[in-house]
Amino acid sequence: MSLFDDKKIIIIGDRDGIPAPAIEECLKGTSAEIVFSSTECFV
Numbered sequence: 819m820s821l822f823d824d825k826k827i828i829i830i831g832d833r834d835g836i837p838a839p840a841i842e843e844c845l846k847g848t849s850a851e852i853v854f855s856s857t858e859c860f861v
Contacts, residue, residue: 820848820849822845822848822849822850823848823849823850824849824850825850825851826850826851826852826853827845827850827851827852827853828852828853828854828855829841829842829845829852829854829855829856830856830857830858831855831856831857831858832857832858832859832860833857833858833859833860834859837857838855838856838857839855839857841855842855
């Protein structure tokens with residue numbers, strides 16, 4: 819059983835840090851449902 823089993827996930831990535839698509843790739847093997855994913859620029 820995984821920590822992310824049957825969870826809904828919101829991903830907010832950082833343009834100068836870890837972008838959202840990279841985080842999405844890490845969660846592909848889980849049964850988590852990604853409901854929102856965005857890469858933002860925090861200044």
